Amino acid sequence: MDGETITFEIIRSNDGTHVIKDSFDVDVLEDERSLDLTRCRISKIPNIPSLPQLDSLCLRWNLLKKIEGLNELTSLTKLSLYDNQIEKIGGLETLTNLRLLDLSFNRITKIGGLSTLTRLETLYLVNNKLTKIEGLDTIRVIEGLEPLGESLKTLSLPGNALTEITGLNELHNLQELSLAQNGISQIKGLEILEKLKCLDLNENRIECIENVGHLHSLSRFWIRANKLTSWDELSILATLPSLQSVAFEMNGNIYSNTQKYRNRVAQTLPQIKEIDGFPTKWRTGDPWQELSDEEADDGDDVVEEETLSTEWEESHTQDSEEEYYREKSQFEDNSLIIDFDRDVTDLEKNESKKR
Numbered sequence: 448m449d450g451e452t453i454t455f456e457i458i459r460s461n462d463g464t465h466v467i468k469d470s471f472d473v474d475v476l477e478d479e480r481s482l483d484l485t486r487c488r489i490s491k492i493p494n495i496p497s498l499p500q501l502d503s504l505c506l507r508w509n510l511l512k513k514i515e516g517l518n519e520l521t522s523l524t525k526l527s528l529y530d531n532q533i534e535k536i537g538g539l540e541t542l543t544n545l546r547l548l549d550l551s552f553n554r555i556t557k558i559g560g561l562s563t564l565t566r567l568e569t570l571y572l573v574n575n576k577l578t579k580i581e582g583l584d585t586i587r588v589i590e591g592l593e594p595l596g597e598s599l600k601t602l603s604l605p606g607n608a609l610t611e612i613t614g615l616n617e618l619h620n621l622q623e624l625s626l627a628q629n630g631i632s633q634i635k636g637l638e639i640l641e642k643l644k645c646l647d648l649n650e651n652r653i654e655c656i657e658n659v660g661h662l663h664s665l666s667r668f669w670i671r672a673n674k675l676t677s678w679d680e681l682s683i684l685a686t687l688p689s690l691q692s693v694a695f696e697m698n699g700n701i702y703s704n705t706q707k708y709r710n711r712v713a714q715t716l717p718q719i720k721e722i723d724g725f726p727t728k729w730r731t732g733d734p735w736q737e738l739s740d741e742e743a744d745d746g747d748d749v750v751e752e753e754t755l756s757t758e759w760e761e762s763h764t765q766d767s768e769e770e771y772y773r774e775k776s777q778f779e780d781n782s783l784i785i786d787f788d789r790d791v792t793d794l795e796k797n798e799s800k801k802r
Contacts, residue, residue, distance in 0.1 A: 449476075450476040451474075452474050455473065455489045457487060457489055457510075475498060479501055480501060482498075482503070485508055489510060490510045491513075492515050492516035495516050497520070498519075500522065503523070503525040506526075507530055511533055521541055524547065527547075535560070536550065543563055545566065546566055546569065550572050551571045552573065555576060558581050558582035568600045572607070575606075576608065578610070579611065601622065603623075609626060611635075618639070623643075626648055634648065634655070637658060644667065645667040646659070648668075649669050649672055649694065651672075656670065656684065657683070659683060660683050668690060673697075678711070685718075694723050
């Protein structure tokens, strides 16, 4: 079967004074559907030729500084550039079929370069250097195509330097929004997000729960480790009919590790099924008990059906390389996986033979 040989530039070592560069070849079949180049020390993406069947490209844990060389991969729906050194979003203009884009753990300071990604549903920008939400409300219909504001369902921006919730006015169909680990002090800017199901505001500087009374589809509201001090703040949540899961840990005078705290949350919010990650009926000090079948059926709204956004979601929290490779088994079928540790060993053996 016909295929292509693609040569990637790599950095074998860099001690701050001397940089040792190299390259390696990857043979890709014409009908390849998934290509995984995780932890290959790639420093530059070459111009990859057209691979009409390629659906998924994973370039996690490399040394990329720029997004380039992907113009011909127009069939891509999933692209992961997690944990590189990218400073600017660009080079994606032709990837109009992209549905999931993961740019977490890079050095991006501004959201932009997304105007043609009209089918994008899930965008991860965890742990970058963003100071405000922008570049999303400028995306409009391009010659009759649906705007990104109509397609985006998941937006994940934890671990940045955001101080305000702004720039979401066009994201009518957003269902999951994560703004954890920022410097946000006020809940606002959510007026049009009536389809929102999950709002993660953990680890910010919020003192008051406000401007969420219209979020009737909201099933998960997490606001642990903020600056809430009054039980009165919880009353607005009692009006949300779909609310199932809440998190209030590490909030001033509200939280405590006693059963009294859990009882009061349950009384204030009688509709919920989960408090701080535990079933509402769980009692402090008792062994963990899973939800009964009846409770699990009642709480179906808490757990979303498996979607494109969950395929790589668990890998964000995997610290162990062994766990990561086990969790990403979905890439092993009909995919080409490069084991760079083996490649480095082969290179070193060849160097020894030369000497």
